[in-house]
Amino acid sequence: MKCSDIQKLIPAFLDDDLDNQDLSLFLSHVESCSECREELTIQFLVSVGLKRLEDGKTFNLNKELDNLLSDSRRKLGARKYLVFISYVLEIAVAALFALCLLLLIAL
Numbered sequence: 854m855k856c857s858d859i860q861k862l863i864p865a866f867l868d869d870d871l872d873n874q875d876l877s878l879f880l881s882h883v884e885s886c887s888e889c890r891e892e893l894t895i896q897f898l899v900s901v902g903l904k905r906l907e908d909g910k911t912f913n914l915n916k917e918l919d920n921l922l923s924d925s926r927r928k929l930g931a932r933k934y935l936v937f938i939s940y941v942l943e944i945a946v947a948a949l950f951a952l953c954l955l956l957l958i959a960l
């Protein structure tokens with residue numbers, strides 16, 4: 854993906870609204886591209902910073918952004934694991950189904 858494509862995904866990322874594939878591409882891109890990382894920081898500051906100002910709480914947005922990125926990475930890992938498990942289950946079900954068919958034919 855190009856930088857412009859990645860930057861279009863930033864609002865969806867901040868809303869936790871990216872699918873696994875986009876999230877994976879997004880995370881690895883912002884880790885290696887300083888331009889997109891900076892754009893993400895700015896949009897994060899604007900969206901989260903404004904909310905915090907309204908709450909009147911103190912905040913450390915750089916740390917929060919780091920937390921958000923590492924949380925997203927962890928979530929992505931968990932989601933990929935779930936996808937993997939669901940494939941395994943599907944294969945198991947298909948195998949059982951095939952076995953039942955074979956048994957029916959054999960009888």
Ligand SMILES: [Zn+2]
Nearest residue numbers: 856886888889
């Ligand atoms: Zn970039």
